[in-house]
Amino acid sequence: MRSGITKYTVAAAVLATASALLIPGTASAAAPRGPGSAGEDTAAGNEERPLEKNWAKLHDLTDAPRNCLDNAYVKGCVQPYGDMLWLRDDEWDGIDVRLVWIDNSDPEDPRRGICQDAEGYGDWTRCDKDLPDGHEIKWTTSWWADGEWRLGKAQRIII
Incomplete structure (x- = not known):
């Protein structure tokens, strides 16, 4: 178990912040701070479709072939053929890293999720998803720093 992060701590903070970055018109959404915030079972502003947590x-x-995003804390990739989400924790801090994604093809019912790596430093991990062909997926990586979840630059890829 990684320090300060329990198996069931998933992403209201990341999702709210990611939604502000990834979904047009939601930039003013306030993001809860830190792991374990309330509202983690449904996507921010959407009570119908649960957040997919893997x-x-x-x-x-x-x-x-895959599109990747890399920084000092985490490397994340989306592989469109096979619908694989790849993560590698590049920091020895003992805290999970995440790949946050959204399929906003249906703005009334967007599909959103988090792929979380709790395996530790330096090993590649993946989440095997079943995403619809031809849909644009917006995604980014996320890491815990200075008491909050940080997000990388938003990326787009057609699955």
Whole structure:
């Protein structure tokens, strides 16, 4: 178990902040701070579709084409063929890293989720998703720093 982060702590803070970055018109949404905030079972502002939460599993990185985002804390990739979300924790801090994504093809009922890596430093992990072909997925990486979840630059990819 990673320090300060329990198995059931998932992302209201990340999702609210990510929604502000990834969904047009929501930039003013206030983000709860820190892990374990209330409202983690449904996507921010959407009580109909639950947030998809997946724990990434250890897996060797494959040679399949993918789009990646990298910084000092986390490397994340989206592989459109096979619908794989890849994560690697690049910080020895003992805290999980995440890949936050949204399929906003249906603005009335967006599909959103978090792939969370709790396996520790340096190992590749992945979440195997079933995302609709032809949809644009917006995504970013997330890491815990200075008491809050931080987000990388938002990326887009067609699945």
